[in-house]
């Protein structure tokens with residue numbers, strides 16, 4: 208089973224590399240293939256435009272978009288850089304402004320290249336005394352390498368507009384909206400995981416999955432509060448791309464299918480069925496895996512990954528993961544769905 212999953216995952220990576228190869232395109236053209244155009248992201252059938260409903264809880268995609276731009280303005284938030292430190296400080300001060308109890312978790316963690324990373328997980332808690340809790344998470348760090356780009360760009364850091372900033376921006380907007388809410392006995396924790404994206408660069412051909420998600424692995428082994436429990440968790444990763452599509456990610460379905468169905472059916476109810484696609488997707492090693500495996504909290508991943516359309520978005524781990532590829536409507540779709548799911552739990 209594991210081998211099959213890796214095969215699917217590697218296949219999507221290999222396709223990614225092949226798509227970039229001029230030789231491949233030349234050969235494909237000679238053989239009369241319509242290239243791989245039919246598989247391109249933009250060609251996924253688009254369903255009806257989202258339908259706004261009167262009862263939809265407040266969430267501003269424009270505000271979330273602004274939070275993406277704010278993060279990019281620091282520069283790439285690569286661990287051990289001034290931009291990373293400054294952006295972390297900014298999250299803490301925003302979250303305090305929005306009335307959260309903020310816990311910071313720091314540690315020195317050894318990365319795959321031997322560097323010691325100053326890891327910083329940031330946790331914003333609302334109604335911290337409540338026993339019933341839901342966890343919403345995203346990673347906020349940027350990858351130090353554009354290893355899906357041309358060889359000459361491989362040592363550029365990723366700007367992480369989608370891969371990092373989009374999820375963190377949705378968390379910030381949830382915090383802004385949640386601060387004045389009467390939430391009864393429900394508490395939420397917004398976790399900004401650090402050092403997710405320092406996994407083995409593709410040129411090493413070493414698929415040790417545990418080189419990824421260092422911040423969530425640390426948190427799962429050392430929760431920010433002793434004995435911490437949540438009913439379930441929802442991880443956001445690459446939730447701001449143009450023509451994004453969120454499928455049932457494999458580990459999410461394996462560990463928490465009821466939560467997947469809860470979220471995807473809420474999205475459909477809100478008119479977002481074209482983005483929250485009710486179809487099985489691929490397996491992605493991401494922070495939710497460690498929340499499930501190590502912390503034992505059922506956790507799903509909302510991630511833009513479609514094995515039938517080239518896997519991750521075209522901008523993934525390239526220099527093009529920038530603001531021009533972010534769509535405020537995608538942020539709106541994800542944020543509004545989450546707010547509706549959370550409000551139902553009150």
Ligand code: AHN
Pocket residue numbers: 370404406416419444491492493
């Ligand atoms: C791996 O490539 C093993 N996992 C992808 C998780 C990820 C990277 N999410 C964002 N960047």
Ligand code: ZN
Pocket residue numbers: 350370404524
């Ligand atoms: Zn990444």
